[in-house]
Amino acid sequence: MTxxxxxYLTEADRQFVHEQTVRVLEHVGVAYNSPTLTTLLREAxxxxxxxxxxxxxxxxxxxxxxxxxxxxxLLAGRDPAYxxxxxxxxxxxxxxxxxxxxxxxxxGERHEGTxxxxxxxxxxxxxxxxIDFTWATITPHDVDSRAGNLEMARIAFENSRKxxxxxxxxxxxxxxxxxxxxxxxxxxxxxxxxxxxxxxxxAPLQHDAEMTEAxxxxxxxxxxxxxxxxxxxxxxxPMSVLGTSILNMAELLSxxxxxxxxxxGCALVSAIGSAxxxxxxxxxxxxxxxxxxxxxxxxxxxxxxxxRSQGSAVSSDAKxxxxxxxxxxxxxxxxxxxxxxxxxxAFGIIDSAQTASLAKTILDADTVSAIDRFVRDxxxxxxxxxxxxxxxxxxxxxxxxxxxxxxFYRAGELWxxxxxxxxxxxxxxxxxxVKDAVDKAHSILxxxxxxxxxxxxxxxxxxxxxxxxxxxx
Amino acid sequence: MTRPRxxxxxxxxxxxxxxQTARVLAEVGIGYHTPSxxxxxxxxxxxxxxxxxxxxxxxxxxxxxxxxxxxxxRLAARNPAHDVMLGDETLKFCTDGTGTYMYDDVTxxxxxxxxxxxxxxxxxxxxxxxVDYTWPxxxxxxLDASTSGLEIExxALANCTKxxxxxxxxxxxxxxxxxxxxxxxxGSLWDRxxxxxxxxxxAPLMHEREMTEAxxxxxxxxxxxxxxxxxxxxxxxPMSILGSCIVNMAELLSxxxxxxxxxPGCGLISGIxxxxxxxxxxxxxxxxxxxxxxxxICIEMSRFYGLPVTASAVTSDAKxxxxxxxxxxxxxxxxxxxxxxxxxxxxxxxxxxxxxxxxxVMLDCDIVGALKRYLRDxxxxxxxxxxxxxxxxxxxxxxxxxxxxxxLARAGELWxxxxxxxxxxEHYAGRPLVSEAAExxxxxxxxxxxxxxxxxxxxxxxxxxxxYARSVGAPADRVxxxxxxxx
Numbered sequence: 001m002t003x004x005x006x007x008y009l010t011e012a013d014r015q016f017v018h019e020q021t022v023r024v025l026e027h028v029g030v031a032y033n034s035p036t037l038t039t040l041l042r043e044a045x046x047x048x049x050x051x052x053x054x055x056x057x058x059x060x061x062x063x064x065x066x067x068x069x070x071x072x073x074l075l076a077g078r079d080p081a082y083x084x085x086x087x088x089x090x091x092x093x094x095x096x097x098x099x100x101x102x103x104x105x106x107x108g109e110r111h112e113g114t115x116x117x118x119x120x121x122x123x124x125x126x127x128x129x130x131i132d133f134t135w136a137t138i139t140p141h142d143v144d145s146r147a148g149n150l151e152m153a154r155i156a157f158e159n160s161r162k163x164x165x166x167x168x169x170x171x172x173x174x175x176x177x178x179x180x181x182x183x184x185x186x187x188x189x190x191x192x193x194x195x196x197x198x199x200x201x202x203a204p205l206q207h208d209a210e211m212t213e214a215x216x217x218x219x220x221x222x223x224x225x226x227x228x229x230x231x232x233x234x235x236x237x238p239m240s241v242l243g244t245s246i247l248n249m250a251e252l253l254s255x256x257x258x259x260x261x262x263x264x265g266c267a268l269v270s271a272i273g274s275a276x277x278x279x280x281x282x283x284x285x286x287x288x289x290x291x292x293x294x295x296x297x298x299x300x301x302x303x304x305x306x307x308r309s310q311g312s313a314v315s316s317d318a319k320x321x322x323x324x325x326x327x328x329x330x331x332x333x334x335x336x337x338x339x340x341x342x343x344x345x346a347f348g349i350i351d352s353a354q355t356a357s358l359a360k361t362i363l364d365a366d367t368v369s370a371i372d373r374f375v376r377d378x379x380x381x382x383x384x385x386x387x388x389x390x391x392x393x394x395x396x397x398x399x400x401x402x403x404x405x406x407x408f409y410r411a412g413e414l415w416x417x418x419x420x421x422x423x424x425x426x427x428x429x430x431x432x433x434v435k436d437a438v439d440k441a442h443s444i445l446x447x448x449x450x451x452x453x454x455x456x457x458x459x460x461x462x463x464x465x466x467x468x469x470x471x472x473x
Numbered sequence: 474m475t476r477p478r479x480x481x482x483x484x485x486x487x488x489x490x491x492x493q494t495a496r497v498l499a500e501v502g503i504g505y506h507t508p509s510x511x512x513x514x515x516x517x518x519x520x521x522x523x524x525x526x527x528x529x530x531x532x533x534x535x536x537x538x539x540x541x542x543x544x545x546x547r548l549a550a551r552n553p554a555h556d557v558m559l560g561d562e563t564l565k566f567c568t569d570g571t572g573t574y575m576y577d578d579v580t581x582x583x584x585x586x587x588x589x590x591x592x593x594x595x596x597x598x599x600x601x602x603x604v605d606y607t608w609p610x611x612x613x614x615x616l617d618a619s620t621s622g623l624e625i626e627x628x629a630l631a632n633c634t635k636x637x638x639x640x641x642x643x644x645x646x647x648x649x650x651x652x653x654x655x656x657x658x659x660g661s662l663w664d665r666x667x668x669x670x671x672x673x674x675x676a677p678l679m680h681e682r683e684m685t686e687a688x689x690x691x692x693x694x695x696x697x698x699x700x701x702x703x704x705x706x707x708x709x710x711p712m713s714i715l716g717s718c719i720v721n722m723a724e725l726l727s728x729x730x731x732x733x734x735x736x737p738g739c740g741l742i743s744g745i746x747x748x749x750x751x752x753x754x755x756x757x758x759x760x761x762x763x764x765x766x767x768x769x770i771c772i773e774m775s776r777f778y779g780l781p782v783t784a785s786a787v788t789s790d791a792k793x794x795x796x797x798x799x800x801x802x803x804x805x806x807x808x809x810x811x812x813x814x815x816x817x818x819x820x821x822x823x824x825x826x827x828x829x830x831x832x833x834v835m836l837d838c839d840i841v842g843a844l845k846r847y848l849r850d851x852x853x854x855x856x857x858x859x860x861x862x863x864x865x866x867x868x869x870x871x872x873x874x875x876x877x878x879x880x881l882a883r884a885g886e887l888w889x890x891x892x893x894x895x896x897x898x899e900h901y902a903g904r905p906l907v908s909e910a911a912e913x914x915x916x917x918x919x920x921x922x923x924x925x926x927x928x929x930x931x932x933x934x935x936x937x938x939x940x941y942a943r944s945v946g947a948p949a950d951r952v953x954x955x956x957x958x959x960x
Contacts, residue, residue, distance in 0.1 A: 002486055004769060006479045006811065013475055013853040020860045031868045054868055101898075108905070110898065205868045233887065235871055239878040240886055241851070243859035250863075276887050278895050285895060289847035289888055296477065317895045322906045323836045324893040326799025331843055334807050338479065351898050363796045370804060374762040378714070380486040386716035387493045390723075395504040395527055395678045398708055405712040413713055414706065414749055415762050420797040422751055422758060422790045425574075425583065425824050432581070433795040 003377040006338035008296045014304050017242070017297065021249045022059045024205070029056035030254040034209035040261050053209075062253050065260035066305050073224050073267040073308060075133050076192045078184060079161035079451075084132040086224075086269055086308045086342045090375075093368050094165065095125050095347040096315060097135035097198075099356040105438045108320060110355055113138035115155055120445055121348060121356060122159035127448040130347075130365040133163035135198070137348045138356040146472045150176060150465050153195065157184050158458070159450055165196045165226060170210050174217035176468045181223070183460045184453065190222030197223055198271065199259075201251040203231035207258070216262040224267035226310060227255040232277040232284060233294075241290050245297040248274040252298075256307070269343065270302040271310040286315035286352045287328030292335035299339040311336025314346030314364050321359045321434050325350055329367050337371050344368075359437035366417045373415040476850040479811040481769040487777050490715070490770065494722045495532045497678070502529035503727040504679040507686055513734045535726050538733035539778050545815075546697050546740035546781050548606055549665040551657055552634035552924070557605050557816075559742060560781030564848065565816040566841055567638060568598055569788065570608035572822050572829035578911040581793060583828055586611035588628055588957035593918045594821065594829060595632035600921040603820075603838040606636035608671070610821045611829045616957055619947040620938055622646045623653065624954035626668070627934050630657050631926050631955075638699060640671045643683055647690040649941045654696075656933045657926065663695035670696050671744070672732075674724040676704035680731070689735040697740030699783055700728040705750035705757060706767075714763050718770040721747040725771075729780070742815075743775035743782040757825050759788040760801030765808035772812040784809035787819035787837050788826065794833045794907050798823055802837065806844050831918075832910035839890040846888035931955075 009017065029047070031054045032038050038055055042048040046055040072087040084092045101110040102117040118140050125134045136152040143151040149166055150173060156164045168177055178189070185192040199215045201207055219225050229251035231237030237244035252270050259266055274294045276285040285291070295311040302309035313332040318325035329346075336344050346368055348361040378384065389402045399405050419437055421428050428436075452458070482490070502519075505511055506526045515521045517537075519528040545560030557565050574583040575590045591613045598604045609629045616624050623646060629637050630653070641650060651662070658665040672688045675681050688698055702724035704710030710717035725743050732739055747767045749758040758764070768784040775782035786809040791798035802819075809817045819841060821834040851857065862875045872878050892910045894901050926934075935953065942951060 002481060002483065004479055004481050004766075004808070004811075006477055008475060008477050009853065010475065016853055016858075020858050023860060024863055028864050028867050052868075108902075204863065204866055204870065204872075234878055234882060235873060238859035238862045238866075238872050238875065239881040240857045240859050242853060242857040243863060246858055246860060247863055279882055279887065281896065283895070283897065289843045290886070292847055293477075293851075317893070318906065319894050319898055319901045320905065321796040323794045323796065323799035323802070323833070324839070324890075324906055326796035326801070327803040327836075327840045327843065328799070328893075329796075330800040330803035331807065331847065334804065335477075335847070338477075338811075352895075355898065360796070363800075366797070367800045370762045370800065374765055374804065374808070378766075380482065380489060380715060384713045384715040385489075385493050385719055386711035386713050387496060387719060389711045390497055390677070390716060390720060391501050393677055393711075394501050395525075397677065399677075399711050400708060402711065405707050408712040409707060409752055413763070414752065417797075420790070420801070421792050422756075422825075423754075424756065425792055425828060428792045429581075432793065433791065433797055 001377045002380050004338060004375055005340060008339065009300050014300065017246060017301055018304065020246045021253065024246065024250040025057040025062065025253060026059065028205060029054045031206040032209065032258065033207055034213060037209065037212065037258055041258065044261050057254060057257055062257055065257045068260050068265050069256065069268050069307060070265065073269060074193055075163040075196060075224065076194045077162050078157055078194055082162045084163065091337055091341055091344045092132035093130060093344050093346050094133045095131055095135050095137045096345050096349040096353060097137045099138045099349050099354055101355040102138060103355045103357040105321060105357055105359040105434050112141040114142045115140040118152065118155045119159050122156045123445055123448055123450055124358065124361055124441055126160040126162060126450050127444045128365050130368045131162065133165065134160055135165045144469060147465050147469050149173065150468065153180065154461050154465060158453055161450060163194055165198055167198045167200065167211065168214040168218060171213045171217065174214045176464050177218065178221050180461050180464050183457050188222065193222050193224055195223055196226060198226050198228050199255060201229045201255055203229060203236035203251065204247055205251060212258065216259065219259055219263040219266040224269065225259055226269045226271040227252050228271040228273040230273035230275065232275050233290060234279050235277040235282055237274065241293045244274050245294050248272060248294065248298050249301050268307065269310055270298065270307045272298040272312055274298065284352050285317050286312065287317045287332060289331060292332050295332065295336050296339040299336065299341050303340065308342040310343035310345055311341035312345045314367055315353065316350050317352045318350050320350065321357060321363055321437065325360065329364065333367055333371050337375050358441035359434045362419055362437040362440050366420045370415060474850045475853050476848055477811060478813060481812065482773050487773065490719060490774055491777065493719050494726065497719060497723040498530040498535060498726060499532065501678060502527050505685065505731065506680055506682045509689065510685060510731050517734050530727060530730055535730055538730045541733050541737045542729065542741050542780060543738060544779055544781055546742055547666060548636040548669055548697065549667050550634060550636040551630060551667055555635040557636055560815045564810055564814065565605040566603060566819050567783065567816050568604055568607045568610050568820040569818040569822045569826065570610050572611045572827055574828040575611060576828045576830040578794065578830055578832040578907050585614040586829065587615045588613040588954060589960050591625065591628050592632050592958040595629050596918050596921055596923055597831065597834055597914055599633040599635060599923050600917045601838055603841045604635065606638060607633055608638045616954060617947055617951040619945050620942050620951065623649055623938050623941060626650060626653060627938065627954050628958050632923055634923060636667060638669045638671060640673065641687045641691060644686040644690065647687050649937045651694050652937045653934050656930050661695060666695055666697055668696055669699060671699045671701055672728060674702045674728055676702060676709035676724065677720050678724060688732065692732050692736040692739040697742065698732055699742045699744040700725050701744035701746040703746035703748065705748055706763060707752050708750040708755050710747065714766050717747050718767050721745060721771050722774050741780065743780040745771040745782065745784045747771065758790050759785060759825055760790045760805060762804060765805050768805065768809045769812045772809065772814050776813060781815045783816045783818060784814040786817040787840055789823045790825045791823050794830055794836055798833065802840050806840060810844055810848055831914035832907045835892050835910040835914050839893045842888060842890060
């Protein structure tokens with residue numbers, strides 16, 4: 001069996017990147033910004049500055065913590081039929097998040113995200129088999145912002161049976177989340193982790209204490225944590241692909257240490273959020289070749305440390321579902337897939353993660369399944385070579401009458417897109433691809449049914465959020 | 474130094490494909506359909522069937538012919554500054570051909586290509602540094618059919634100073650074309666091969682007589698050849714990627730044998746034209762992941778045989794410059810580049826190579842630019858790691874004030890696109906990407922100056938074409954190429 005796979009760094013390169021990462025952690029250290037966390041770190045052998053709430057991490061401590069990270073990570077669905085694993089079984093794909101705006105694909109205008117937008121995106125995600133698990137892709141601006149992530153989780157679980165990933169920003173929401181998630185899962189989260197969190201570190205070399213403390217509570221209860229460092233090359237990261245990757249890895253390992261100390265054996269994934277900054281405006285750029293390279297380096301380094309990786313991919317800075325969106329998406333998608341990422345962030349977002357699009361969600365399904373076809377493990381053997389047919393057809397003639405033609409065609413030797421246009425030009429007069437995609441999204445939304453949460457669960461969830469908001473008044 | 478590069482086949486896989494390819498050549502053979510070719514092959518030790526004009530090729534013969542193929546192959550240009558060495562381990566980009574229709578990127582309509590379209594497209598290719606050499610992307614349907622085979626090359630040479638690659642379909646065109654090329658090159662094509670020819674084999678396992686005879690003449694004058702087999706999985710090739718690759722490689726090697734026998738040491742390039750067939754209609758599909766995989770296999774096998782290789786890439790079946798065009802283009806480009814192709818056919822074509830878009834030429838420049846950045850051989854060392862800066866900036870803060878930020882930003886650590894849109898959303902209100910790209914193309918065409926061919930060369934070209942026109946009885950009111958292209 002043979003499949004396309006790319007190895008970028010040599011062993012010496014990996015050793016070099018490793019040594020530089022350790023140098024940063026041992027000599028500069030990391031700000032945890034929380035006495036609880038630095039106490040834990042001091043007890044474990046880190047060199048802590050109690051005043052600045054920073055810690056320098058010796059390699060033996062990091063190594064010890066890496067050993068307790070589990071290899072295969074279950075991301076359970078609300079419905080067990082949608083369980084998926086971050087493992088050696090090939091990449092799982094998730095939707096990207098979290099956009100501020102929703103695009104009208106046909107007019108090119110956009111508006112601030114609403115609950116209805118999130119509902120629609122979640123139902124579309126539920127319907128598309130290419131999407132294995134979900135990140136609440138759009139932030140609704142018409143919910144009480146004090147309970148924003150709780151409301152997002154409620155809307156997402158009501159409209160999708162797939163695993164959900166989001167962030168919990170404040171520690172006092174963690175117990176509410178745990179009760180809500182356990183009610184929806186109908187089982188302890190250690191058994192049915194239907195939710196995982198994205199833990200963003202703050203570049204360079206800092207942790208958001210509130211978010212980290214909230215996520216530690218969740219991790220202790222069995223919620224997997226995707227650690228997402230986001231240094232931007234040239235602003236919050238140094239002006240090189242390599243330097244930004246080293247910073248990414250240093251922040252990642254600093255989070256591995258704190259989570260493993262606080263919740264030994266908790267499930268962690270290296271999610272790669274490093275990107276480039278547009279140097280005149282400082283804007284975040286999500287679709288650059290440099291980002292593709294940072295993904296490759298960090299995925300290889302993640303593997304070096306025995307960690308699973310999620311590449312940020314099929315992402316784009318384009319302002320519409322145009323050629324740029326396709327090319328940037330495929331470049332970043334292929335970079336992660338070929339480097340062997342176990343999870344890939346894709347689907348639904350353009351404009352540097354600012355704007356969500358229904359059409360892009362549908363079109364990305366074709367990008368993702370084309371990538372899957374390309375990286376498929378195929379045999380190189382007599383059965384696939386079809387040389388007997390080549391000999392039988394001989395000089396001239398055709399293969400339409402061969403039995404193998406029908407068999408292999410049916411077995412998927414030629415990948416079929418969902419929406420990409422392959423018929424003759426005249427077939428599509430007046431039907432642009434983006435319009436086709438929007439129509440497809442709307443027709444799915446008009447017919448796709450997601451079984452509602454049981455009434456008692458829904459009431460329970462509603463009450464939890466209402467009670468939480470009362471305590472905030 | 475480290476760069477992304479991919480090896481798909483194991484050594485065992487390569488050996489397997491090689492054995493199966495050799496088996497096809499020895500057991501089935503090839504329909505050359507060209508009496509002069511059969512004579513050469515028989516003399517060289519192939520088992521020929523003179524009635525059917527076929528030949529079975531023993532591996533020793535193939536191997537002997539491979540041994541005389543040069544690498545790298547020089548593709549000279551009208552302007553020597555644009556000379557290209559194919560096979561020197563750097564990746565080059567050639568334009569793709571040949572579209573029948575010209576697309577209007579703004580209205581979405583299309584019309585048959587004209588001499589004026591071809592002039593514009595070639596001028597754009599001349600201006601764009603991303604284009605290393607050219608295949609005229611659009612056919613000029615308004616030229617008189619009796620002389621268009623010569624006139625399209627005249628238009629291409631007059632409007633672009635880069636190396637020209639194209640098909641020569643008729644043996645009768647060879648002599649006048651050679652005169653034209655030698656006039657433009659200022660001497661022998663052995664010294665300055667400003668033109669290379671594309672030889673398409675016909676799947677499965679055939680050669681076309683007229684094109685083959687023309688190519689056999691051209692190689693004797695020093696013209697390099699891009700050999701382009703085009704089996705389609707499921708119709709003219711078997712319904713598997715692997716099987717179609719074996720047919721592609723067998724046809725390739727059969728052409729290598731013939732042209733090396735015709736002119737030992739002639740420059741040959743492996744072109745990978747194997748593609749997918751849309752199985753309901755049999756239409757040609759060039760943007761599929763299967764095409765990307767066939768690129769991988771055939772590039773690796775071509776390298777195995779020591780041949781320089783051109784892959785079909787940045788191709789698309791999309792009907793406009795949309796998300797599909799970008800994704801298919803990048804997928805096929807990445808596969809070709811990562812597998813180590815010496816050049817990629819890119820730029821301008823969509824719709825299964827039927828339709829040319831000026832906007833796509835510009836947008837493909839950014840695909841090529843992004844690809845080159847991704848593939849760049851970069852050092853993994855202290856100078857690039859910038860750990861001293863990481864240590865100096867420490868916890869919190871930013872890198873904007875670091876000297877390295879300015880130095881590396883200027884040195885191209887962050888690639889800058891030509892047309893792709895990276896500013897804030899509002900910045901582009903009412904300015905869709907495709908309009909910007911089309912406008913940019915038109916601006917370049919309007920302002921770019923191509924140094925004209927010397928007057929005496931143009932006169933000579935006209936004399937050659939006129940003489941040919943008379944010899945074939947072309948209509949007296951035929952509009953010559955210069956006038957047609959000026960319309």
